Amino acid sequence: xxxxxxxxxxxxxxxPPDQDLRADIVGLLPRLRRFCHALARGADAGDDLCQATVxxxxxxxxxxxxxxxxxxxxxxxxxxxxxxxxxxRRTRGVEIDVDEQFDLRGEDGVAVVExxxxxxxxxxxxxxxxxxxxxxxxxxxxxxxxxxxxxAVLGVPIGTVMxxxxxxxxxxxxxxxxxxxDD
Amino acid sequence: xxxxxxxxxxxxxxLDGQMDPAQAAAFEAELGRxxxxxxxxxxxxxxxxxxxxxxxxxxxxxxxxxxxxxxxxAEPAAIVAANDNASGWQRWRWPTAVGVAAxxxxxxxxxxxxxDRAPDDLAALDRLASLERGGDxxxxxxxxxxxxxxxxxxxxPGGRDPGRGIACRxxxxxxxxxxxxxxxxxxxxxxxMPAAGPQAAALDRAYERLGLGDPLTNAQEKVVxxxxxx
Numbered sequence: 239x240x241x242x243x244x245x246x247x248x249x250x251x252x253x254p255p256d257q258d259l260r261a262d263i264v265g266l267l268p269r270l271r272r273f274c275h276a277l278a279r280g281a282d283a284g285d286d287l288c289q290a291t292v293x294x295x296x297x298x299x300x301x302x303x304x305x306x307x308x309x310x311x312x313x314x315x316x317x318x319x320x321x322x323x324x325x326x327r328r329t330r331g332v333e334i335d336v337d338e339q340f341d342l343r344g345e346d347g348v349a350v351v352e353x354x355x356x357x358x359x360x361x362x363x364x365x366x367x368x369x370x371x372x373x374x375x376x377x378x379x380x381x382x383x384x385x386x387x388x389x390a391v392l393g394v395p396i397g398t399v400m401x402x403x404x405x406x407x408x409x410x411x412x413x414x415x416x417x418x419x420d421d
Numbered sequence: 422x423x424x425x426x427x428x429x430x431x432x433x434x435x436l437d438g439q440m441d442p443a444q445a446a447a448f449e450a451e452l453g454r455x456x457x458x459x460x461x462x463x464x465x466x467x468x469x470x471x472x473x474x475x476x477x478x479x480x481x482x483x484x485x486x487x488x489x490x491x492x493x494x495a496e497p498a499a500i501v502a503a504n505d506n507a508s509g510w511q512r513w514r515w516p517t518a519v520g521v522a523a524x525x526x527x528x529x530x531x532x533x534x535x536x537d538r539a540p541d542d543l544a545a546l547d548r549l550a551s552l553e554r555g556g557d558x559x560x561x562x563x564x565x566x567x568x569x570x571x572x573x574x575x576x577x578p579g580g581r582d583p584g585r586g587i588a589c590r591x592x593x594x595x596x597x598x599x600x601x602x603x604x605x606x607x608x609x610x611x612x613x614m615p616a617a618g619p620q621a622a623a624l625d626r627a628y629e630r631l632g633l634g635d636p637l638t639n640a641q642e643k644v645v646x647x648x649x650x651x
Contacts, residue, residue, distance in 0.1 A: 261568045385439050408429050411461070
């Protein structure tokens with residue numbers, strides 16, 4: 239299947255660069271939020287990450303090269319922020335509790351029932367992945383990017399994307415097996 | 422182990438549509454012979470579906486106004502749809518573009534005269550109603566972008582530069598925001614537009630970037646055209 243069709247042009251005229259950038263970010267927000275939720279292992283942490291990403295992008299708008307892909311630029315910002323956050327947490331000795339990151343309580347507040355639901359198991363399986371695998375799953379499966387585009391975002395060869403996503407899916411498959419997530 | 426890795430990479434590539442037709446055909450033939458491979462593929466596909474569903478609630482269908490305000494990107498409201506739903510362009514876009522009289526679309530797409538594109542053919546968007554032909558250009562719909570501009574999706578079936586695009590109006594003129602070159606696929610006798618699924622997919626990113634709201638009704642569009650796009 240071809241990864242692109244035709245030649246997509248995005249000419250820019252008229253508005254000052256900052257207004258164009260803001261408009262672009264607004265348009266990208268739904269996908270960016272979804273990516274951040276997957277990357278940060280939860281909705282609350284994901285929204286925090288998304289906000290930090292937007293703030294950094296606006297603060298560093300001069301670094302964005304017009305004509306290049308806005309989504310790739312912002313996904314890299316989000317990933318770098320995640321890496322920075324992990325370094326800080328490791329320095330402080332803070333462990334990331336996956337169960338805290340995900341609100342796994344059902345409407346009746348029973349954690350066990352919600353945890354056993356398929357969607358919660360899938361989220362937990364993704365959250366349990368090493369970050370490099372979780373990122374490619376978020377880019378390819380959740381955001382629908384091609385291997386080439388994901389490789390460009392991550393700055394790695396396409397073969398690395400292929401390897402990581404295969405290992406990620408194998409790990410998720412194992413976790414989703416009956417009894418695969420039980421302690 | 423190496424064989425397992427290679428197998429898993431092929432399963433992943435097949436699921437992600439990253440195989441060429443010959444590779445996909447060979448893999449499908451292998452699926453027919455290998456039940457374990459087929460089972461693994463089915464499980465992986467099901468897990469992918471669960472993950473997409475698990476994160477679909479992360480507001481994938483349109484910009485969340487509250488979150489946009491939180492990050493300081495609150496934008497002017499788009500024209501409110503009659504049903505008050507959040508912008509659902511992904512829901513309506515194809516039915517709107519496709520759900521038109523078959524005779525009209527066939528007349529648009531078949532037998533378009535060849536000829537050079539007028540250098541300022543986008544100016545025709547000022548006066549043409551959606552689906553009204555003007556030279557080589559046919560507007561398909563009108564919607565409002567998140568920044569308040571009116572935008573129109575159009576096709577250019579013939580001429581030197583055929584393709585499909587989106588233009589938005591600011592000041593006194595139209596700015597081409599996105600354009601995907603490529604011949605518009607001729608409609609077959611049984612199936613209407615969309616002319617080309619991949620063209621639509623390529624324009625989806627422009628839709629998201631612009632934050633386009635629901636399309637204007639015919640009546641709304643007439644008012645906007647008559648009012649000079651104010």
